[in-house]
Amino acid sequence: MAHDLKDYLPDYYDDITDTDALMDAEQPDIDTLWSNISTMDNADPDSLANRGVMDNQFIQTSDSGKLTKLEALFGILADTTTETLAFRRTRLLNRFSQHPPFTVPWLTQQLDNLIGAGLYTLTIDHGNYTIYLASSAQNQSYYTEVVATIAYVKPCNMIFVNQPLVPHGLYVNESVSLGEYVYNYHLGTSWILGQKPFLSFSDGGIIVVAASGSVQPGLLADVAAFTATDIVKVRINGSVLITIFEIKTSSAAVTTVEYDVTPTQASTITLVELLNSSNVVLTSSTVYVPVPLGVRMTHTITFKEGS
Numbered sequence: 611m612a613h614d615l616k617d618y619l620p621d622y623y624d625d626i627t628d629t630d631a632l633m634d635a636e637q638p639d640i641d642t643l644w645s646n647i648s649t650m651d652n653a654d655p656d657s658l659a660n661r662g663v664m665d666n667q668f669i670q671t672s673d674s675g676k677l678t679k680l681e682a683l684f685g686i687l688a689d690t691t692t693e694t695l696a697f698r699r700t701r702l703l704n705r706f707s708q709h710p711p712f713t714v715p716w717l718t719q720q721l722d723n724l725i726g727a728g729l730y731t732l733t734i735d736h737g738n739y740t741i742y743l744a745s746s747a748q749n750q751s752y753y754t755e756v757v758a759t760i761a762y763v764k765p766c767n768m769i770f771v772n773q774p775l776v777p778h779g780l781y782v783n784e785s786v787s788l789g790e791y792v793y794n795y796h797l798g799t800s801w802i803l804g805q806k807p808f809l810s811f812s813d814g815g816i817i818v819v820a821a822s823g824s825v826q827p828g829l830l831a832d833v834a835a836f837t838a839t840d841i842v843k844v845r846i847n848g849s850v851l852i853t854i855f856e857i858k859t860s861s862a863a864v865t866t867v868e869y870d871v872t873p874t875q876a877s878t879i880t881l882v883e884l885l886n887s888s889n890v891v892l893t894s895s896t897v898y899v900p901v902p903l904g905v906r907m908t909h910t911i912t913f914k915e916g917s
Contacts, residue, residue: 712763747774747897778911788814825915830863865911
C-alpha cells in the first residue's frame with residue numbers, strides 16, 4: 611500500500627468506523643491505479659491495465675473515455691454511432707493544432723489529415739473573397755469538422771462554399787464483325803428446291819475488337835454534349851426536384867452539372883438522381899452530404915473508350 615487514503619484525511623476522521631470502511635473499500639482501486647502509473651516505464655506490454663494507462667497519455671492511442679474528456683475541452687459532443695475512434699482522434703489533433711499564423715499550406719495540411727491527400731480540390735477565389743472545397747460526396751462525415759476548421763481560420767470577409775463531387779464514368783466501345791454472303795444455289799448445278807434459302811450469311815468473326823482505339827474524340831464529345839442536353843432535372847432524396855442549374859455543359863468528353871441545394875430542401879443529402887424530361891433516371895448515386903448552410907453539388911460524367 612504505497613498511498614494510504616486515510617493519511618490524506620483530517621485528524622477529525624481518525625477512528626471513525628464509517629470513514630475507515632469507506633477508505634478500505636476504495637483503497638484497492640487506488641493501489642491498482644498507482645501501480646499502473648508508477649510502473650508505466652517498465653510496463654508489461656501484454657498487460658491490458660498498463661497498456662490502457664499508457665495509451666491514454668497520447669491522443670493517437672486514447673480510448674473512447676479519454677477522448678470524451680478531451681472533446682469536452684472544445685465543446686465537442688461526439689456521435690459514437692457514426693464517428694470512429696480514428697476520426698475522433700484526428701479531430702482532436704486538428705483542434706489542438708489550430709494556432710496562428712494560418713496560411714494556405716497550413717490549411718492544406720489540415721485538409722490532408724481530415725479528408726486525405728489528393729481527395730479534394732481547394733480553390734481560393736481572392737477576387738470574390740470565396741473559398742471553394744470540392745471533395746467526394748460519397749462520404750462527407752468529415753464535413754462538420756472541415757467547416758469548424760475553416761470558420762476558425764478564414765478571414766471574416768471571406769465565405770466558404772462546400773462542393774461535394776459526384777463522379778460518373780461511361781465507357782464507349784465499338785466492335786466490327788464480318789458477315790459474308792453465301793449463295794446456296796448456282797446455275798448449272800442441281801439442288802432440292804426449298805432445302806436452303808437462296809442467300810444466307812456466314813459469320814466471318816470480329817475484325818475490330820472493343821477498346822481497340824477505334825472510337826475517336828469527336829464521338830465522345832458528341833455523347834457528352836447530348837448528355838448535357840438530356841439532363842433536365844435533379845431529384846434529391848427521392849422527392850425534391852431541382853431544375854435550376856448553375857452549370858450544365860460539356861467540354862471534350864466530359865459533362866459537368868452544378869446546382870445548389872439549400873437547407874430548406876434537405877438537411878442531409880443521401881440520394882442524388884439525374885433525370886431527363888421523361889423522368890427517366892439517368893444516374894443514381896448514394897451519398898452522405900450534410901446541408902447546414904447550403905451546398906453546391908457538382909457532377910462530372912466522363913466518357914472514354916475502354917472497359
